Amino acid sequence: MPQITVIEHLLYHQKESPMATGRFTRLLSEMILSGKIINQEVNKAGLVEILGLTGETNIQGEKVRKLDEFANQVLVHRLQQAGVLCALASEENADLILVPEDCPRGDYIIIFDPLDGSSNIDANVSIGTIFSIFRRISTGEEPVTLNDVLQKGARQVAAGYIIYGSSTMLVYTTGNGVHGFTLDPSVGEFLLSHPDIKIPERGKIYSVNEGYWHYWDQATRNAVDYFKNPDNDSKRVYRSRYIGSLVADFHRNLLYGGIFLYPADTKDPACSHGKLRLMCEANPLAMIVEQAGGMATDGINRILDLQPKELHERVPLVIGSKLDVLQVEKFMRAGAASGA
Ligand code: FDP
Numbered sequence: 001m002p003q004i005t006v007i008e009h010l011l012y013h014q015k016e017s018p019m020a021t022g023r024f025t026r027l028l029s030e031m032i033l034s035g036k037i038i039n040q041e042v043n044k045a046g047l048v049e050i051l052g053l054t055g056e057t058n059i060q061g062e063k064v065r066k067l068d069e070f071a072n073q074v075l076v077h078r079l080q081q082a083g084v085l086c087a088l089a090s091e092e093n094a095d096l097i098l099v100p101e102d103c104p105r106g107d108y109i110i111i112f113d114p115l116d117g118s119s120n121i122d123a124n125v126s127i128g129t130i131f132s133i134f135r136r137i138s139t140g141e142e143p144v145t146l147n148d149v150l151q152k153g154a155r156q157v158a159a160g161y162i163i164y165g166s167s168t169m170l171v172y173t174t175g176n177g178v179h180g181f182t183l184d185p186s187v188g189e190f191l192l193s194h195p196d197i198k199i200p201e202r203g204k205i206y207s208v209n210e211g212y213w214h215y216w217d218q219a220t221r222n223a224v225d226y227f228k229n230p231d232n233d234s235k236r237v238y239r240s241r242y243i244g245s246l247v248a249d250f251h252r253n254l255l256y257g258g259i260f261l262y263p264a265d266t267k268d269p270a271c272s273h274g275k276l277r278l279m280c281e282a283n284p285l286a287m288i289v290e291q292a293g294g295m296a297t298d299g300i301n302r303i304l305d306l307q308p309k310e311l312h313e314r315v316p317l318v319i320g321s322k323l324d325v326l327q328v329e330k331f332m333r334a335g336a337a338s339g340a
Pocket of ligand 1: 115116117118119120209244245246247275276281
């Protein structure tokens with residue numbers, strides 16, 4: 001395969017992709033450079049004083065890890081200077097970050113989770129950076145407000161993630177398929193390794209934290225039970241795989257086929273509407289999975305059609321191979337109809 005970098009790939013497909021403007025290319029370049037910087041730090045984390053907690057708690061009520069904070073600072077600093085954004089939102093910051101007036105600005109808005117799966121960092125498990133890109137709704141003359149950011153996922157112009165795993169990969173879409181690039185450390189470039197990724201229509205893997213079984217409603221238990229029951233109507237034997245790091249679980253299922261669920265539960269009030277964040281986790285992964293031929297719902301409704309009401313809103317997430325997601329939907333609809 002010829003060695004094609006992300007930016008070359010974007011430029012080759014310029015005709016199909018309205019996103020291949022100089023301004024979008026600039027934004028993606030900053031994202032790529034930030035990813036390389038974070039990757040360096042993740043790789044040497046055991047050698048330098050960057051493992052462990054900072055002692056702070058973030059807006060989600062979670063303990064902040066030093067690598068989380070590092071990744072967030074790199075992204076905020078680099079992206080602010082890209083000259084093409086008017087606002088940024090991070091999982092780690094309570095409020096919207098407006099690009100300062102003395103910096104060049106543009107019409108794009110980026111929302112990101114700087115280091116997802118961070119509770120796994122100290123144990124060397126794969127983690128990732130997830131991002132979602134919109135255009136602002138208001139015109140350049142008006143001040144940017146939260147309304148510019150609280151857009152349905154269907155309006156995303158691009159989405160992607162960088163996974164720091166056995167190799168480091170960037171996977172992204174601008175609405176023309178999903179493409180994966182692997183970082184070649186010898187040249188320091190992400191090279192095209194997985195063109196036009198398609199998720200199998202039905203998978204053989206289900207990923208969910210079954211430790212929460214007793215905190216789920218009956219419909220969720222019935223849905224998960226389906227994947228455990230060899231007599232289910234697909235007659236497939238599903239394997240259970242749960243890393244507990246969303247990007248890693250999602251990435252595996254995207255390539256092999258499968259379903260990931262993080263349903264609502266009663267274990268703690270914060271998860272009564274699910275744990276994962278609509279804007280920085282569910283939306284970008286939903287755009288990617290749909291572009292790859294899969295589906296993403298909150299159990300019943302399409303994730304990309306949900307109207308966010310606040311920046312850090314949580315949502316139940318059912319995402320992966322189309323027929324498996326539809327299967328879960330049947331149980332959830334039956335549960336909703338019976339009030340279970
Ligand atoms: P983490 O708390 O480690 O940041 O987004 C949060 C997340 O990880 C996801 O990456 C992961 O899928 C999920 O939480 C794991 O939650 P549980 O430990 O509750 O299963």
